[in-house]
Structures are given as C-alpha cells and as structure tokens.
Amino acid sequence: MEREKRTGRRDGRDGERMIKDSLFPISLFGIFLGVLFLMSGIHVGLVVLMNRLNWSELVQTLVPMAYWSVVAGGLTLFTRKKIRNTYEEPLHRLARATEQVAGGDFSVYVPTVHTSARLDYLDVMILDFNKMVEELGSVETLKTDFVSNVSHEMKTPIAVIKNYAELLQTGKGTREEQMEYARGIEEAAVRLSDLISNILRLNKLENQRIDPEIEQYDLCAQLEDCILQYEEMWDEKELDLEVDMEERAPVQADRSLMELVWNNLLSNAVKFTEPGGSVKVRQRTTEEYVEVSVTDTGCGMSSESVRHIFDKFYQGDTSHSGEGNGLGLALVKRVLVLMNGDIHVESRQGEGSTFTVRLPLPGDKEDRPEVTEL
Incomplete structure (x- = not known):
C-alpha cells in the first residue's frame, strides 16, 4: 500500500486531501519485486525444459542470456519511462515556466501530474508555484492601478490651482471673487499636500521603514x-x-x-x-x-x-x-x-x-x- 500523509489542504468538498509522500511509492517497488520473482520462475522453467529436450550446452547458455537481456531491457525502459513522466517532464515544465515568469509573463500555468485526488509533493509544489504566479500578477496589476490612481488624484488639484491662478493673473473680478480664487488654490494645495503625505506614510508603513514607538x-x-x-x-x-x-x-x-x-x-x-x-x-x-x-x-x-x-x-x-x-x-x-x-x-x-x-x-x-x- 502506498505510504501517504495527511495535510491541511482541502479539496473542493471541504475534505482532507491525501498527498503521497513519495514520487516512487512502496507499491512500485512491490511491482518490480513481483515481476522479478515471476521472471525467475520462468527462467527455472526454461532450464528444466531445455534439460528434458537435451539441448546442447551452448543453447542452454545462450537462451537464458537472451531471456534475461529482454527482461533487463524491459525493466530499464519501464523505469526510464516512469522517471521521465513522474519527475523529469514536470520539472522541465516548471523550469520553462520559471523562465517565463522571470521575463515578466504572469499568465503562466503549469498543470499538475496527477488529479486532485492523487496529489504528490511535486504536484503540491506546482500548485504553490501557480498560486505564486497568480499573486505576482495581482501585484503587478495593483502597481499599475496605483500609478494610474496617483496620477489621476494629483491631476485634479493641480488643474484647480492652474485655473484659479490664471483667473487671478487676469486681474479681473471683484475683491470677493479674487479671495474665492485664493481659497480654492489653498484648498487644492492642502489636498495635494495631504495626498503626497499619505502616499509617503503608507509607503513607509508597507516597507516597514517606520519603527513604531510602542x-x-x-x-x-x-x-x-x-x-x-x-x-x-x-x-x-x-x-x-x-x-x-x-x-x-x-x-x-x-x-x-x-x-x-x-x-x-x-x-x-x-x-x-x-x-x-x-x-x-x-x-x-x-x-x-x-x-x-x-x-x-x-x-x-x-x-x-x-x-x-x-x-x-x-x-x-x-x-x-x-x-x-x-x-x-x-x-x-x-x-x-x-x-x-x-x-x-x-x-x-x-x-x-x-x-x-x-x-x-x-x-x-x-x-x-x-x-x-x-
């Protein structure tokens, strides 16, 4: 039976997932052992058969050699295929995806080797990688939105200051109107100052460049x-x-x-x-x-x-x-x-x-x- 361990990850039905502890579980080695026992039995049968048929010593030597060559070749090919499908190909896909992410592509998705009901630790690593890429994409989007929003928020008070300053430069309007323009400039300047102060303060807080005085x-x-x-x-x-x-x-x-x-x-x-x-x-x-x-x-x-x-x-x-x-x-x-x-x-x-x-x-x-x- 495959050795498994429970983790805190939950599936879509809110049940606990069973994550395999190894890419090559004990059951796989059990299969190898069973095949070798079977092949050994066939070998003994061949030897007995050749003795009863009185085949020459040369034939009795070459036949077992050919037989075990086929067995060894089959087991080697099976093992190689198992390693490639279970280990090498997923890691190659992960390596290519990592290179794409390093180049700024956050739309990468790496499929898992097994279904959600039969995950192993390599599948979990791939799932975590996909989640990390998704989070990085969200951060990039937030950064773009942040720059856009800052530009928009700054543009409004700057436009107000510019318009009122142009009106004051004309020298037209009553004393009350000119005072109103000046108040508008002051309010827009205060709003712009508050915006910049809050941005700087938030940036310091998020980057932990403020040591709280507890x-x-x-x-x-x-x-x-x-x-x-x-x-x-x-x-x-x-x-x-x-x-x-x-x-x-x-x-x-x-x-x-x-x-x-x-x-x-x-x-x-x-x-x-x-x-x-x-x-x-x-x-x-x-x-x-x-x-x-x-x-x-x-x-x-x-x-x-x-x-x-x-x-x-x-x-x-x-x-x-x-x-x-x-x-x-x-x-x-x-x-x-x-x-x-x-x-x-x-x-x-x-x-x-x-x-x-x-x-x-x-x-x-x-x-x-x-x-x-x-």
Whole structure:
C-alpha cells in the first residue's frame, strides 16, 4: 500500500486531501519485486525444459542470456519511462515556466501530474508555484492601478490651482471673487499636500521603514481628544454623538499612529452621515483585547465595497470622492497590522456602517483594568 500523509489542504468538498509522500511509492517497488520473482520462475522453467529436450550446452547458455537481456531491457525502459513522466517532464515544465515568469509573463500555468485526488509533493509544489504566479500578477496589476490612481488624484488639484491662478493673473473680478480664487488654490494645495503625505506614510508603513514607538498609554483619553477635534463638524451637521467608554483602558501601541486610526474613522463617520444623523463611539475591554467601535447612520456600503474598502484609492461612495483620496483606510489597516491589532467592518447600504478595532491588552497583567461585564 502506498505510504501517504495527511495535510491541511482541502479539496473542493471541504475534505482532507491525501498527498503521497513519495514520487516512487512502496507499491512500485512491490511491482518490480513481483515481476522479478515471476521472471525467475520462468527462467527455472526454461532450464528444466531445455534439460528434458537435451539441448546442447551452448543453447542452454545462450537462451537464458537472451531471456534475461529482454527482461533487463524491459525493466530499464519501464523505469526510464516512469522517471521521465513522474519527475523529469514536470520539472522541465516548471523550469520553462520559471523562465517565463522571470521575463515578466504572469499568465503562466503549469498543470499538475496527477488529479486532485492523487496529489504528490511535486504536484503540491506546482500548485504553490501557480498560486505564486497568480499573486505576482495581482501585484503587478495593483502597481499599475496605483500609478494610474496617483496620477489621476494629483491631476485634479493641480488643474484647480492652474485655473484659479490664471483667473487671478487676469486681474479681473471683484475683491470677493479674487479671495474665492485664493481659497480654492489653498484648498487644492492642502489636498495635494495631504495626498503626497499619505502616499509617503503608507509607503513607509508597507516597507516597514517606520519603527513604531510602542508605549503604554490610556486609550480612552486619546479617544476623547480625537472626538473633541471634530466638535465643530458635529455641530455643523447637527449630528447626535453618543460616547460609551470606560474611565481608563491602557494599551501598548504607537500613540501617534493610533491617533491616525481614530481620526480616519471619526472623519469618515462624520463625512458619510447625513445632517441630523447619529454617530456612536463605543469602547470596552475584554479578557483578551480592547475594542473600539465607531458606528454611523450614513449611506452604508454594498458587500462589494466592504470587500475592497481597505484597498488603496478605493472609494465606494463617489459622491464624497472629492473629500478624500482613498488612502485613509489603507493606512488604518496597515497601522493595525503593525500594532498586532485588527479591524472588522459591518455595513448595509442605506443603513450605516460599524468599524470595530481590536488591540491586544498590555503584556503586564498588573496594569490591566478589572474587566466587568457590560
């Protein structure tokens, strides 16, 4: 019986795959042994037959030699064919595919030797190679989209600055109109500056060129400070703000990076909530983590938007696209990865969204607050 081992890979029916441990299993050597025993028996039969027929000694010598030459040749050809089909040809296909990928062709696909029910470790390596090529192709597409999106996002404020500057150069228009042009230039310049700053910050985060300054601090105090920064925006849109927090919640994280997280979530909640709506900020501590959720009664998102909400430059609601550049939530996601935290989104179109952030508790249990059931 073939020696096999279980792996964590699952097939299309959610069952465990059986992956063969060897390209040349024990059963193959059993076949060779059986064939040799059979051939030996035939050899003995030939010797007995030649003795009974009183063949000459020369014939009795040549016949076994010819017989074993045929047997050896057959076994050699069978073994060679088995090695070529099982080992050499798949590796040659893999080598050619690797050369194509090195040349920039990410459409390569290498077929496995066996079906999904009879995979061996070479098949698994080929499957992993195909997956790697697919991921590389996705990265290349994302890079192209990134350059395209950056160009588009920069083009808009630059065009605004150019148009308003040309209007100011004409010297026409009232004093109020000229001030309006200047404000337009300032707003476009701020938007362009924010875009460049976010791109640089995200690039540093993704390439791990930022060393987080981890410290223990009170998360509740930081949330209160961030919420107060948006007080004018709450009042302007007449939003109902509900805050449910503990008195103190210590966390170990980079204070400045986490401030970026809260500011992005709060600004999005205000931006996407219609006047007269409500925003709720809730914080609680469990035995494993500190959780903060920001819920709004805004426009909500479709399931497609939820899947891509953390992609760079993705903006699900185009009606607010002029108020951001689609990098905020990508930054949030990357920061939380660095902080060993995570973020979860629940949203229904037309009913609002809830962003839930979870951060691990500080390592020192003495500094942890007493957890009470809410």
